Amino acid sequence: MAATESYPGELKYHKEHDWARIEGDEAVLGITWFAQDSLGELVHYEPPNQGDTISKDSPYGEVESVKAVSDVIAPLSGEVVEVNQKVVDEPETVNADPYGDGWLVRIRLTDPTEADALLGVEAYKQVVAES
């Protein structure tokens, strides 16, 4: 049920254990394998509303396991164009597939150059190693 540890090379990472997949002027956001593993099986996802503006480095939602709750930090700024309803309905999707079906939101980027400040996979693996 739980995925095995992985950090795809094509993603950009934030040190608070969030990832971004940039697709043109949009990006898909989620939490990393390390984040879901630390929390344990997710039982709730509190998403932002479609149309909300989210800001880089600030929380845009919450994920919960039975005994822990965590803010989800936006790696990039933008307007929420889609919330992953599958994760709202079945939060454990994040545990099973954190980079695929377990994505959290899709946003339209406010400032695509913000991505330059995000971590590449090797730098992020270093963050994980030190956590």
Add this chain to the structure above:
Amino acid sequence: MRLIFEKSQPGRRGGELPRPDVPPAEVPADLRRSRPPRLPELAEPEILRHFTELSTRNFGIDTGFYPLGSCTMKYNPRVNERLVMLPGFRDLHPYQDEDGSQGALELMWRLQEALIEISGLHACSLQPAAGSQGELTGLMLMRAYFADRGEADQRDTIVTADTAHGTNPASVTMAGYKLAKVETDARGNVDVAHLREMVNERTAGLMLTNPSTLGLFDEHIEEIATIFHEVGALLYYDGANLNAVCGISRPGDMGFDIVHINLHKTFSQPHGGGGPGGGPIVVRETLEPYLPGPAVTKVGDAYRLDHDRPKSIGKVRGYTGPFGVFVRSYAYIRSYGPGLREMSETAVLNANYLLARLKDAYDLPFDRLCMHEFVLSARSLKREHGISALDVAKRLMDYGFHPPTIYFPLVVPEALMIEPTETEAKETLDAFVDAMIAIAREAEDDPEVIKGAPHGRPVRRLDEVKAAKRAVVKYGFEDHVGLAGDPAEPRQLEAQKGA
């Protein structure tokens, strides 16, 4: 075991009340109940058996040792239960006139006086219903105090320790303050250097438990008090751990301005499966005008409720507080008198004895003498044998003990927080030590028996993920139509939409 609703039979009934011979009165049709409530229908003998059976599936202090850290699970004297049922206490209405409630008011006044002496402060309000409500009340007093000094907007931040109970930060939010968190140093004290960085003229106050949730007395408490008082801020003492220091060190003498006292912990209110409690607050003279009203005062030989408190924050609970709790705690204090010091000394001796005997079998994050409780860690057991603090807790049940508090305080990984209290015999402490050591040995020899624990309780480990994902928080009558026996199968039932 079946729910009481599953034992219900239409037409059966328990008690009957008088039905006087007077004409019936009508409820207007639009306000009348449209569907009878599905309360259980059982005869009284079956009701009593139901709750007796429930009691056999529960564990209290009366059952055995209950070293739940931070909760002070001490013996609850039975005489107190008898005293609280005296008709003069039990059947007294809160709006009885003062001349008809002199005994109750005197008891409250005497309890206030005792709490003032124990805390080393000046004035007391018994009104808050629990420790966390005492905290919130204390923060409201700070707000009122600073408002009176024209500093309400300036003072917007409360400092709490990273070892604090979750109630501290939650109370800060409810009181409308911002939160700052001070770290713990290598000896388990508040990190004074870190504290100096964050305290300034915007600070309203500090909330601190001393001894801390690590069971350690802060060695720099006077310096800490000075840091806050120098910038005009106040100190709040979370009395959750007062059981360590009665008659030995008083919060007022440590420099605290406001204290709450958990009557249900230090002064032995039965915890009742979650409550009730009592959280009186005691304050310095400068804060007395803001206390919640009415105040219980003594005028000559008479006891009065003083409602004339123009600067009072108002009321935090109905009437004058949970009186039955006051009866029990007053009785407890009177049964010790000045001997409360021996109570605390014994609590601390019991804790240190357990600590001394357990520190080789488990990790000890802060190797100091403890106060009334201490925190061990199962970190090595987890790393070496895959046995977590949770596993240790579950296995203790098989040895006949209630587990300690686990995973708290947050600064200690795999924490096991153990508070024996003063009312335990040495043989009990020894048996607990033997069990803890046996479990540490099992972790090496037979970890599976621990991971499968408990083996001898009415239920095995429960699926909390399932409970949280689709919360079933009441009986699903609609899913058990016509049912009067065991439910066919435990099913996942969603809370039904209201009528």
Add this chain to the structure above:
Amino acid sequence: MSYLSLTERDREEMLAAVGVASVDELFRDIPASVRFGRELDLPPALGEQELTRHLEELAARNVDTAQELSFLGAGIYDHYVPAIVDAVLQRGELLTAYTPYQPEMSQGVLQAIFEYQTAVCELTGMDVSNASGYDGTTVAADACFVAKHATGRAKVVVTEATNPQVRQVVKTYAPGFGLEIVEVPHRGGVTNPADVRRAAADAACVIFQQPNFFGCLEPAPDLAAAANAGGAIAVAHVDLVSLGVLEAPGAYGCGMAIGEGQSAGNYQSFAGPHYGFLAARDEFIRRMPGRIVGETIDTAGERGYVLTLQTREQHIRREKATSNITTNQTLLALAGLVYLSWLGPQGIRELGETCMALGEYAKERLSDAGLELVFPERTTFKEFAVRVGRNAQEAVRSARARGVHPGYALGRDYEGLDDALLIAVTERRSPEDVDRLVDALAAP
């Protein structure tokens, strides 16, 4: 008297194991300057027998409702508490346990709370109930906190006909919550829905009491509709024992139902400890304060109960928690469950009918004796207001001289009612008791 178990020999062995020479040395981390240098100035210790005598003497200086024929209510009521309640509450396994953090040790309390939650939901018509709040006042403050965060609005409306104790507590909490409190006046003993509609337009919630503080039945469905029309959550403050005859708040559009549980299974006890209840619709479940018990299964597939949705609570969510509550009133809520089980659906309906019928009888007899009802056109439940033709506190004094406490003087809380008493008539009063009340009040 003390409750300590160690012998002198135990102490010596234990000190040796710790490696200190004396108990005093255990406290070496406490700086000398903050050590308490004298004995506590408390009265000397009492043995059990002396303690009993001392408290019996104090209790004897109170006038309880068995000594004086009491018609006091105003939020705390003299209903009959059956012996079975006492019997269950003295089971040590329930009485001396704490919060069921470890479910395998606590199935008894957990199942009892689940049953309590079911009973409260059933009576109120709600989807979820917590395991209890402190009392009927603090649950109102809790409801404001839920409503503020659910609606994002910063104003709360409370009707003036709501118990003054409740209103005072809400006002005390409000500044910390960042809430403004607005009161809607009563008109002739009940609240006008049009007044509520105007006030609700930018309010988080509207709290009203049914039956209200005067005992009058509010047009509760209309008040709830008025609140909902303004986008505010309708919060009904109700009396559990009235819900055998009065409609469930969930059936007329309320988002939350709250109240003081004392009337259902707790002694008056000079106001506590009692239990407050807070029940809500599903949509507010994640904003609920306090403990909630949920059903699940164990590793063998057997049904069991656990504390659930704990991420709402202070021990996990800390400064973002839905409340700071931890110790609650579970034992008193358990008393409520036992009581409601003893009554059953038929008993609670009969109880409501009896209280109403006795109230009507009392109103008639008082009117016959020449006293004037304050709100004669209203239907009341269990309690009503009457003018006694002089200062009500004087009337209380003179009636008490005749062994009757006739009720609560309303002038303490409401202007223009200095001559009015609030009289509660529960099933513990007989028609003959009512006749004594009438005689006591009608006397000069």
